[in-house]
Amino acid sequence: MGNQHFSFKQFTVHQDRCAMKVCTDACIQGAYTAQYLQNTPHIHRILDIGTGTGLLSLMLAQKSPAIIDAVELDINAYEQAKGNFAESPWNDRLHIIQSDIQALEAPNKYDFIITNPPFYEQALKSSDHLRNQAMHATTLSYKALLTAIDHNLLPNGEFSVLLPYEPFKDFLALATTMGFTLHNRLDVQQSPKHSYFRTVGIFSRNTHPQPITNTLIIKDEQNQYSPTFINLLKDYYLYL
Template identity: 60%
Template sequence: MANTFFEFKQFTVHQDKTAMKVCTDACIQGAFTASRMPAVPRVLDIGTGTGLLSLMLAQQSSAAIDAIELDEQAALQAAANFEASPWGDRLHVIREDVRAFSGEHYPFIISNPPFYEQDLKSPSHQRNAAMHAVSLGYEELLAAIKRLLSKDGSFSVLLPYDGFQRFNALAVSGGFVLRELLLVRQTPAHDYFRAVGIFGPAGTLNTTEISIYDAQRNYTPEFSALLQQYYLYL
């Protein structure tokens, strides 16, 4: 049974009410994005779930963060996690479908969107909504980002490696430029399984690779350096 909470150095994520739990690849996205996000006054987190990404960005910035979440139980969980954190005064949950959300423009957006558009689904509808593009496809996510992003704003997404190729093509056709790309492997012997991309209106591409584990299944120095400010035992 999955733990009902995940404790970080500066905050705790309770996750008993949400279908998707804290996972390593989402932590990688949060840490990578926080290290490269410009100093902005406001951020939008699309599909916040437990609130993990908002909390990671809040730890490393002074931005006010709006976290939008469609699922009622996940929204309640994120709100409780925010309130219990040191940054509750600048973290705000919005329970709404991002496709109908009409907030002001944001200079930075982050999203860990639904995965696996064509893969087999779980018997759990709540997990399907979180893991599959059953409620928010890539085109719809990009449309929401384009509508809510400031003119010169940028955004971060985490996707499976194969799905990222399709998303990137859609983003480029929509006028965005991939500026930062992080390719993630389980170990140096594995193929890439996740990609984190930071897109903006212009810029040149900087590509980074990271393996989570070495051949002995210990965290690699690169992974430890990236997550050192968050993980309790690093």
């Protein structure tokens, strides 16, 4: 991966103006969510909260015919995503909005929301303000994020979130108190010898007796991409 851009099979993500670059766990969330959406044909409008480079919107657009609105607070990331959208094959249905999600008043609510939010609510921060804003909940707490999702989601809508494995437990507890139910979960390991480090969760307001839980190991004992990872990302990564 070059530092300035990341090339996928059907699109390129330029990232020189963004604090957070393309990373494997975000690609996993995009591919896992896009796979899920292919089995939910009623999805017509999607909202991407905190789009950054626009990666998740682009990954969903490759698989879903939905109209996708992306919201980004940082002006540099907004301009970057705007350019990435314009150069993509789906530029007619990818839209970018420069706004704080807490101030957004969209004319219509959404069937589906995806977000890769600031990860850490209480953790040491770096001296890089933009990276702190992207990595830490300096401008958007979990409660504020869930409130924004609740405000913008249709009654039968769903949302996808990516978080570190341990903080996901706190997010899940808070989401439950706010009327959301987890129904699909993907726990991710770097390799068989590593512990889980990321979780993708798909939530709705509908009750589910037990969430469907899957696991994904990125690399096997030989440090090669696992068959499950290859199957998930093969439509995106150039060399899979």
